[in-house]
Amino acid sequence: MSRSLNKVMLIGYTAxxxxxxxxxxxxxxxxxxxxTNEAVKRPDGKFEEEPEWNRVVFFGQMADIVDKYVHKxxxxxxxxxxxxxxxxxxxxxxxxxxxxxxxxxxMLDSKSEAGGKAVPSxxxxxxxNQKPSFDQKAAFNPAPVLNPTAVDLGPDDEVPF
Numbered sequence: 001m002s003r004s005l006n007k008v009m010l011i012g013y014t015a016x017x018x019x020x021x022x023x024x025x026x027x028x029x030x031x032x033x034x035x036t037n038e039a040v041k042r043p044d045g046k047f048e049e050e051p052e053w054n055r056v057v058f059f060g061q062m063a064d065i066v067d068k069y070v071h072k073x074x075x076x077x078x079x080x081x082x083x084x085x086x087x088x089x090x091x092x093x094x095x096x097x098x099x100x101x102x103x104x105x106x107m108l109d110s111k112s113e114a115g116g117k118a119v120p121s122x123x124x125x126x127x128x129n130q131k132p133s134f135d136q137k138a139a140f141n142p143a144p145v146l147n148p149t150a151v152d153l154g155p156d157d158e159v160p161f
């Protein structure tokens with residue numbers, strides 16, 4: 001079985017206010033455009049920034065969080081999966097669109113940039129990125145490192161090479 005990976009990580013700025021829509025199943029959808037910039041060297045030696053406009057879609061609880069906290073111009077870290085879907089436009093033409101289904105969201109603006117409010121981080125499985133409930137130090141106990149000079153193999157335990 002071959003393995004593959006579909007993971008997108010972006011750090012960029014929101015281009016506009018999130019668009020919030022209600023779904024027919026009673027859920028919520030939030031769509032936001034995240035702009036990333038790449039510096040490209042031109043033939044004349046000067047660097048120019050080229051923007052990439054990324055459509056990110058959040059569903060359910062994440063859509064509620066985007067609706068409440070995300071605004072135009074905010075700096076975000078978004079993690080998600082790339083999806084391509086098709087739809088038929090008003091003229092009856094089948095169109096395709098590629099977007100990112102957002103799973104994790106971290107707001108990178110400082111408190112002062114957010115109007116003095118604390119800037120939380122969120123993910124799909126845990127509304128607030130809380131610390132794990134277990135003790136990480138206790139869970140990770142590496143094997144002790146043996147000092148080869150301190151180990152007595154004895155005359156019968158010689159290595160045959």
